[in-house]
Amino acid sequence: xxxxxxxxxxxxxxxxxxxxxxxxxxxxxxxxxxxxxxxxxxxxxxxxxxxxxxxxxxxxxxxxxxxxxxxxxxxxxxxxxxxxxxxxxxxxxxxxxxxxxxxxxxxxxxxxxxxxxxxxxxxxxxxxxxxxxxxxxxxxxxxxxxxxxxxxxxxxxxxxxxxxxxxxxxxxxxxxxxxxxxxxxxxxxxxxxxxxxxxxxxxxxxxxxxxxxxxxxxxxxxxxxxxxxxxxxxxxxxxxxxxxxxxxxxxxxxxxxxxxxxxxxxxxxxxxxxxxxxxxxxxxxxxxxxxxxxxxxxxxxxxxxxxxxxxxxxxxxxxxxxx
Amino acid sequence: xxxxxxxxxxxxxxxxxxxxxxxxxxxxxxxxxxxxxxxxxxxxxxxxxxxxxxxxxxxxxxxxxxxxxxxxxxxxxxxxxxxxxxxxxxxxxxxxxxxxxxxxxxxxxxxxxxxxxxxxxxxxxxxxxxxxxxxxxxxxxxxxxxxxxxxxxxxxxxxxxxxxxxxxxxxxxxxxxxxxxxxxxxxxxxxxxxxxxxxxxxxxxxxxxxxxxxxxxxxxxxxxxxxxxxxxxxxxxxxxxxxxxxxxxxxxxxxxxxxxxxxxxxxxxxxxxxxxxxxxxxxxxxxxxxxxxxxxxxxxxxxxxxxxxxxxxxxxxxxxxxx
Ligand SMILES: O=P(O)(O)O[C@H]1O[C@H](CO)[C@@H](O)[C@H](O)[C@H]1O
Ligand SMILES: O=P(O)(O)O[C@H]1O[C@H](CO)[C@@H](O)[C@H](O)[C@H]1O
Numbered sequence: 001x002x003x004x005x006x007x008x009x010x011x012x013x014x015x016x017x018x019x020x021x022x023x024x025x026x027x028x029x030x031x032x033x034x035x036x037x038x039x040x041x042x043x044x045x046x047x048x049x050x051x052x053x054x055x056x057x058x059x060x061x062x063x064x065x066x067x068x069x070x071x072x073x074x075x076x077x078x079x080x081x082x083x084x085x086x087x088x089x090x091x092x093x094x095x096x097x098x099x100x101x102x103x104x105x106x107x108x109x110x111x112x113x114x115x116x117x118x119x120x121x122x123x124x125x126x127x128x129x130x131x132x133x134x135x136x137x138x139x140x141x142x143x144x145x146x147x148x149x150x151x152x153x154x155x156x157x158x159x160x161x162x163x164x165x166x167x168x169x170x171x172x173x174x175x176x177x178x179x180x181x182x183x184x185x186x187x188x189x190x191x192x193x194x195x196x197x198x199x200x201x202x203x204x205x206x207x208x209x210x211x212x213x214x215x216x217x218x219x220x221x222x223x224x225x226x227x228x229x230x231x232x233x234x235x236x237x238x239x240x241x242x243x244x245x246x247x248x249x250x251x252x253x254x255x256x257x258x259x260x261x262x263x264x265x266x267x268x269x270x271x272x273x274x275x276x277x278x279x280x281x282x283x284x285x286x287x288x289x290x291x292x293x294x295x296x297x298x299x300x301x302x303x304x305x306x307x308x309x310x311x312x313x314x315x316x317x318x319x320x321x322x323x
Numbered sequence: 324x325x326x327x328x329x330x331x332x333x334x335x336x337x338x339x340x341x342x343x344x345x346x347x348x349x350x351x352x353x354x355x356x357x358x359x360x361x362x363x364x365x366x367x368x369x370x371x372x373x374x375x376x377x378x379x380x381x382x383x384x385x386x387x388x389x390x391x392x393x394x395x396x397x398x399x400x401x402x403x404x405x406x407x408x409x410x411x412x413x414x415x416x417x418x419x420x421x422x423x424x425x426x427x428x429x430x431x432x433x434x435x436x437x438x439x440x441x442x443x444x445x446x447x448x449x450x451x452x453x454x455x456x457x458x459x460x461x462x463x464x465x466x467x468x469x470x471x472x473x474x475x476x477x478x479x480x481x482x483x484x485x486x487x488x489x490x491x492x493x494x495x496x497x498x499x500x501x502x503x504x505x506x507x508x509x510x511x512x513x514x515x516x517x518x519x520x521x522x523x524x525x526x527x528x529x530x531x532x533x534x535x536x537x538x539x540x541x542x543x544x545x546x547x548x549x550x551x552x553x554x555x556x557x558x559x560x561x562x563x564x565x566x567x568x569x570x571x572x573x574x575x576x577x578x579x580x581x582x583x584x585x586x587x588x589x590x591x592x593x594x595x596x597x598x599x600x601x602x603x604x605x606x607x608x609x610x611x612x613x614x615x616x617x618x619x620x621x622x623x624x625x626x627x628x629x630x631x632x633x634x635x636x637x638x639x640x641x642x643x644x645x646x
Contacts, residue, residue: 007456011334053614053621068496069520074621123613131610133330140613148618173391197392251617275616287454290446290463291376293598294574295471298376298397 010129010283017088017135025050026136028085043098044105045082046141052078054142076117076144081105083137090126090137090245092235092317099228106252107216107224109141114215114257117143119151122216127247129277129285147256154253155268162267170269174208183307186233190226193234195307200297202279202286203241203306205234207272214268215254234274237313244282250274333452333606340411340458348373349459351408366421367428368405369464375401377465399440399467404428406460413449413460413568415558415640422551429575430539430547432464437538437580440466442474445539450570452600452608470579477576478591485590493592497531506626508633509556513549516557518630523620525602525609526564526629528557530595537591538577557597560636567605573597 025032028040033050054076061071083102084094091099106122113120124139125132147155161169177183177194185205186193196206207230213219219227238246252272255265279286279300291298314321348355351363356373377399384394406425407417414422429445436443447462448455470478484492500506500517508528509516519529530553536542542550561569575595578588602609602623614621637644 005456007454008334008451011331066499068492068499119618121614121618123617125610125613128331131330131612133328142614142618144618149620150618169391176389176391249612249616251613253617273617287448289454289572290448290574291444291465291471293572294446294576294596295442295444295465295467295473297472 005280005284007287008285010285019086019088021087024087024134024136026080026082026134026138027087040085041082042085043101044084046079046105046109049078049080049140054078054144072146074144074146076142077113079109079113079141079143081109081122081139081141083139087136090235090239092232092239093319094137094232096225096228096232099231100225103216103219103224103227107219110215110252110254110257111217113141113143114217114261116258117145118256118258118260119144119147120257121148121151121251123249123251125249127245129247130249132247151253151256155256158267158269168212168267168269170208170271171212174210174269182304185237185307185310186230188226188230190223191230193230195303195310197303199303199306200288200292200299201275201277202299202301203238203276203310205274205310207231207234207274209270212266213270214265215257215270216252218270233315236315236317237310238274238276240313240318241309242278242282243318244278246276247278248274248276328603328607330610331608333608342409342411344410347410347457347459349403349405349457349461350410363408364405365408366424367407369402369428369432372401372403372463377401377467395469397467397469399465400436402432402436402464402466404432404445404462404464406462410459413558413562415555415562416642417460417555419548419551419555422554423548426539426542426547426550426554430542433538433575433577433580434540436464436466437540437584439581440468441579441581441583442467442470443580444471444474444574446572446574448572450568452570453572455570474576474579478579481590481592491535491590491592493531493594494535497533497592506630508560508630509553511549511553513546514553516553518626518633520626522626522629523611523615523622524598524600525622525624526561526597526599526633528597528633530554530557530597532593535589536577536593537588538580538593539575541593556638559638559640560633561597561599563636563641564632565601565605566641567601569599570601571597571599 020027022030024030028038030038032038038045054074056075056077058073058075060073064070083091084098110120120141120143122139122141158169174192178187178192183194183197184192185195190210191207192210193205193207195204209223250272254270255268277285286300343350345353347353351361353361355361377397379398379400381396381398383396387393406414407421433443443464443466445462445464481492497515501510501515506517506520507515508518513533514530515533516528516530518527532546573595577593578591600608609623
């Protein structure tokens with residue numbers, strides 16, 4: 001962190017996004033690429049991605065005779081979920097009850113797509129720095145016919161830990177972080193937020209329920225309300241860190257579903273990962289390059305330092321502060 | 324790839340870099356952050372990074388009583404290697420014999436640091452998009468007291484394959500790609516370049532010797548000369564793809580060294596990975612975000628399409644072409 005920075009500086013944020021733009025395919029009443037017209041929605045709005053990376057009928061590859069050239073069809077569906085009818089808000093600027101509607105929509109889409117697919121990946125790319133190409137507040141939902149790599153790794157680790165220790169890894173981990181406090185960012189009645197011991201991104205966090213919950217649809221009304229409230233606090237802190245609309249990719253991981261949803265997945269604990277790229281300021285990011293791509297992640301500040309900085313930040317959004 | 328792109332566009336390249344800048348700490352004769360003055364070098368130049376991420380005397384962390392909170396000291400050294408005395412050249416614009424000097428310097432530094440450390444990671448971050456903060460042509464060398472994550476994964480895979488099949492994974496893999504040809508980009512007497520079957524970056528490549536070679540210092544003079552020549556061809560194709568100084572991170576992986584250098588590492592095959600971020604043009608990159616960070620890499624074009632495009636490109640640099 002002492003290194004002088006003469007490298008790439010990100011462009012400052014575009015000024016203001018109009019609240020409604022009839023040409024933005026994510027807005028209420030707009031026409032999308034496939035010719036469909038969006039309803040005049042006033043809460044969340046879920047629709048099929050017009051440019052899906054996964055398709056339900058992807059053909060199977062020609063089988064290979066060689067063990068090093070094995071491939072399988074990746075089938076699935078891709079959906080887009082708008083969080084709010086307005087383009088000029090973000091989650092931390094929405095009310096707790098508006099965020100609660102997003103939580104409910106996440107739970108429903110998980111249930112709906114999980115009836116067919118073993119993995120339902122909800123993720124939000126926020127900010128142009130994270131490859132987001134539309135400023136309207138939204139996330140994506142990609143459901144797949146297979147467990148993706150990272151889901152498989154979490155499955156292996158959580159299963160091995162449960163077998164050895166008789167309880168879910170992330171239950172014990174969360175309890176330890178609550179005791180140790182040094183990496184804790186926020187704690188509420190039902191949730192905790194911490195910078196994980198294994199964090200690679202400077203201000204990476206993990207959001208965990210206190211109760212053993214395997215999937216989003218299992219959350220009680222009280223847990224959903226509390227989740228909306230702690231998300232608003234976390235994302236407000238994030239925005240306050242560099243007084244900018246803080247970019248990140250985030251997503252939910254829960255127990256696999258699909259045809260095997262009924263088998264024993266008690267080793268899984270629901271959680272969300274937040275991966276924000278910024279390191280030094282609103283325009284200077286962490287580059288995961290060279291050594292990180294070829295050898296191992298290396299941090300520019302410790303998880304404890306990151307947690308301390310996030311803890312110290314106010315829970316009132318900088319743009320709403322009485323100056 | 325059909326998706327319209329309204330997202331982040333990278334800034335165009337800074338115009339010209341001056342050939343010599345007395346204030347650039349990588350230039351011959353310049354004064355570095357620690358007060359040392361660089362020699363008037365005329366080939367490659369290796370020196371200690373003034374802001375090392377790894378240090379030989381890093382303290383050991385306080386031992387933890389809990390299995391989920393285990394940490395170990397990461398010790399090592401970080402060096403910087405300038406490729407050329409001029410700031411306004413890059414590898415593809417250097418002569419084959421100048422590149423050959425870089426190959427020899429890579430072999431020497433591997434031998435030197437490998438006498439003490441089990442892993443010597445040579446890597447180049449090229450371009451501001453890849454976090455490079457100094458335009459002078461250079462790479463870095465980080466030697467560590469431990470095998471980094473990715474080295475451990477390659478160790479496991481290569482060892483398991485050798486145990487099962489009695490020969491190195493990458494020897495059989497390279498031979499298969501030479502037969503199949505669809506992912507091949509370049510082949511010379513001693514080397515091949517291909518877009519690997521498992522590639523995640525759009526124009527990712529793998530550079531492999533044809534002979535079984537475990538580490539850079541084992542390369543014969545003929546293999547070194549041929550390596551310089553195939554690197555010049557590959558990097559010229561890369562620059563020609565979007566008529567820009569093509570950004571990438573690259574690095575070498577070879578058998579572990581240090582105190583265990585003498586044991587059997589025959590399952591290892593030396594190779595270099597090239598990870599370039601560009602996707603559509605000189606200013607539109609692939610974002611490894613959301614789904615990729617939380618679930619699995621997904622490609623916007625197939626490895627075969629990428630290899631075909633690279634194969635078709637001329638081996639004369641666009642900036643040197645007779646118009
Ligand atoms: O060492 P540099 O060039 O200052 O820094 C660059 O390479 C490092 C090693 O890959 C990364 O950790 C940094 O994020 C990147 O900006
Ligand atoms: O789907 P989008 O927003 O067009 O695209 C974005 O998210 C995808 C899923 O993480 C990535 O593959 C793309 O690289 C990124 O630009």
